[in-house]
Amino acid sequence: MSTNKKKQLFSEIYNENSDSILRLCYMYLKDTQLAQDATQETFLKAYKKLSSFRELSCINTWLTSIAINTCKNIIRKSNYKEKDISLEEVEYQLSYAMSDNDKTLAVSDAVTSLPQDYCEIILLRYYRDLPIKDIAKLLSLPQTTVNYRLLKAKSLLKDILKEDFFDE
Amino acid sequence: MSRFKDKINNELGYLKATGTAQDIINSTEHTNKVITFKRAVAMVATLVLVFIIIFIPSNNSKGSFVIIANAESVKSGATPDTNEVTGDILDTENFVEISDGDSNVLTYNFNYVLDENADPADIAKKYLFHNFSKEIDIAIKGDDIETVTYKINNANLVGFIIKDSEKNEMTISSAGISNSKNQTDFAMDYDDHKYTHFVFGPPKEINEDNESPNYKLLDTGELTTKTIVSNDPGDVVGIGVMDENTVVTKDEIEMLRKYAKNDDMVGFYNYQNQIFKRIIDSITLDITVTKTNGKTETQTLEFLYTPDILTEIIETDETNQNSPFFDCTATHSTGTLSAKIKK
Numbered sequence: 001m002s003t004n005k006k007k008q009l010f011s012e013i014y015n016e017n018s019d020s021i022l023r024l025c026y027m028y029l030k031d032t033q034l035a036q037d038a039t040q041e042t043f044l045k046a047y048k049k050l051s052s053f054r055e056l057s058c059i060n061t062w063l064t065s066i067a068i069n070t071c072k073n074i075i076r077k078s079n080y081k082e083k084d085i086s087l088e089e090v091e092y093q094l095s096y097a098m099s100d101n102d103k104t105l106a107v108s109d110a111v112t113s114l115p116q117d118y119c120e121i122i123l124l125r126y127y128r129d130l131p132i133k134d135i136a137k138l139l140s141l142p143q144t145t146v147n148y149r150l151l152k153a154k155s156l157l158k159d160i161l162k163e164d165f166f167d168e
Numbered sequence: 169m170s171r172f173k174d175k176i177n178n179e180l181g182y183l184k185a186t187g188t189a190q191d192i193i194n195s196t197e198h199t200n201k202v203i204t205f206k207r208a209v210a211m212v213a214t215l216v217l218v219f220i221i222i223f224i225p226s227n228n229s230k231g232s233f234v235i236i237a238n239a240e241s242v243k244s245g246a247t248p249d250t251n252e253v254t255g256d257i258l259d260t261e262n263f264v265e266i267s268d269g270d271s272n273v274l275t276y277n278f279n280y281v282l283d284e285n286a287d288p289a290d291i292a293k294k295y296l297f298h299n300f301s302k303e304i305d306i307a308i309k310g311d312d313i314e315t316v317t318y319k320i321n322n323a324n325l326v327g328f329i330i331k332d333s334e335k336n337e338m339t340i341s342s343a344g345i346s347n348s349k350n351q352t353d354f355a356m357d358y359d360d361h362k363y364t365h366f367v368f369g370p371p372k373e374i375n376e377d378n379e380s381p382n383y384k385l386l387d388t389g390e391l392t393t394k395t396i397v398s399n400d401p402g403d404v405v406g407i408g409v410m411d412e413n414t415v416v417t418k419d420e421i422e423m424l425r426k427y428a429k430n431d432d433m434v435g436f437y438n439y440q441n442q443i444f445k446r447i448i449d450s451i452t453l454d455i456t457v458t459k460t461n462g463k464t465e466t467q468t469l470e471f472l473y474t475p476d477i478l479t480e481i482i483e484t485d486e487t488n489q490n491s492p493f494f495d496c497t498a499t500h501s502t503g504t505l506s507a508k509i510k511k
Contacts, residue, residue, distance in 0.1 A: 007189075007193055010189055010192070010193065011189040011190075014188075014189035014192065015189065018185035018189075019183065019184055019185055020177075021185070022183050022184070022185045023176065023177070023180045023183050026180065026183055027176075027180075032183065035183070036185070036186055039185050040185075040186075040187065040192070043189075043192045044192055044195060044196055047192055047193060047196050048196055106179045107172065107175040107176060107179060108175075108176050108179045108180055111176075126170060126172045126173065127172070127173055127176055129173075165170075165171045165172040165175060166170070166171075166172055
C-alpha cells in the first residue's frame with residue numbers, strides 16, 4: 001500500500017470511527033481521560049498496522065479488537081481492579097438509584113454498571129455491531145457462551161431500565 | 169441505527185475525540201519502536217536478485233513465455249526483448265526473492281490454544297496458527313497467448329487480484345473459496361491479465377465433521393468481487409480468508425506446546441517458522457498458457473522459504489496484547505520467499 005493511500009484510508013477510518021471508539025473506551029474504562037488516551041493509542045496502532053491488514057471488509061471488527069485490548073492493557077497497567085460483584089448486587093444498586101421517581105437512569109450508566117463481561121458483550125454487539133462469531137473470536141469464547149452472556153446482559157438491562165432498547 | 173446505539177450516542181454526544189487523523193500520522197512518524205532480529209547467514213545466501221531491471225531474457229529461461237516477478241509495470245504488447253518490462257524474469261537456476269513490495273511477513277491467524285494454563289495476557293503468543301497466507305506478484309509475457317491458468321499444488325488458493333497498471337485498476341476477484349471446496353486453480357484471458365497478485369495458504373483438508381483432533385476450526389469468510397480504482401499502480405491490496413485448516417503434525421504441535429509452556433517465545437517463533445518452511449517449500453505453482461492455436465505450455469514455479477532467525481524478542485506495546493484476534497495481523501515469524509522455475 002502506498003503511503004498516500006494509507007494516509008487517505010486511515011483518515012477515512014479515523015473520521016468515521018474516532019468518536020464511537022472514544023465512547024466505547026469510555027464505557028469500558030469509566031474515565032474520560034483514560035478513554036482519550038486509549039482512543040489515541042488505538043488509532044496509533046491501527047495506523048501502524050494498516051499496511052499489513054488484509055481483510056479490508058472487517059475494519060470495524062479489527063478496530064474494535066484493538067480498542068478493547070488497549071483498554072484491557074490500561075486497566076492492567078493502572079492496577080485498576082473491578083470489584084467482584086454479583087449481578088444481584090448490581091441490580092439492587094441500580095434499583096435503589098431508580099427509586100427516586102425524578103431520576104432517569106442513562107442507558108450508558110446502566111451499561112457501565114454491569115460486570116465487565118456483560119458490559120463488554122453489550123458494547124461489542126450493540127454499540128459496535130459485531131457479529132456473534134467475531135465477538136467469539138475476539139474474546140476467545142465459544143459462540144454459545146457469547147449468546148448466553150448477551151441474553152443475560154440484555155435481560156438485566158431490561159429489568160433495570162424497565163424498557164427494552166434492543167431491536168433483536 | 170439501533171435505538172440502543174442512538175441512546176448511547178445522544179447521552180455521550182459530548183465525548184469527542186481530541187486530535188485529528190493527521191495528528192496520529194505525525195505522531196507515528198516520530199515513533200521508532202521496532203522489533204529487530206538478526207538475519208541468518210542462510211537467508212543472505214539465498215538472496216540472489218532483488219529489484220533489478222532486466223532488459224533481456226535469461227539464458228536459463230524455459231519455454232516460449234517468460235514469468236516475471238516483482239513487476240512494477242507490464243505494458244500491453246511489451247515483450248521480454250524490449251525494455252518495456254521491469255521486474256525479475258525467473259529462470260531455472262536461481263531462486264529470486266519474491267515480495268509484495270510491502271512486507272515479507274507471513275500473515276497468519278490463531279485458533280488453538282497451546283497452553284490452556286497460560287496467563288491470559290500471554291495467550292496471544294501461545295496459539296497454534298491455523299492459517300497463513302503469502303502474497304506474490306507474478307506476470308506472464310509471451311506471444312499468441314489466449315488464456316493463462318494458474319494451479320497451485322500442496323497449497324490452497326486464498327484469493328487473487330488482477331492488476332492493470334495502465335488503467336490504474338485492480339480487480340479483486342473471487343476465487344470461490346468455500347468451506348467445502350479446496351480451491352487450487354483459476355484461469356483468465358491473457359488480454360485481461362496484466363499483472364496478477366495472489367495469495368496462497370497451506371493445503372486445506374476437507375473435513376466433513378468440521379472437527380479436527382489437532383485444532384479447532386473457524387468459520388471461513390467469502391471473498392466478494394469488487395473493483396478498486398487506485399491512482400498508484402504500485403498499490404497492492406491483499407485479500408485473505410480465514411481458512412479452516414492447516415497441516416501441522418501432532419509432533420509439531422507438541423513441540424510448540426513445550427515452548428509455550430516454558431515461555432520460550434524465541435524458540436516458539438523459530439520453530440513455528442520451520443513449520444512454515446516445511447509447508448512452503450513443498451508448494452509449487454503450475455502456470456499454463458493456452459495459445460491461440462489451441463496448444464498449451466506449462467512452466468512450474470517452486471518456492472523456497474528462508475526464515476529469519478529470531479534471537480530475542482523486544483517487547484513493544486504492539487506485542488503486549490492479549491487478543492489473538494488482534495495479533496493475527498502481526499507475527500514474529502518472518503522470512504524471505506523466493507521462487508524459480510522448476511527444471
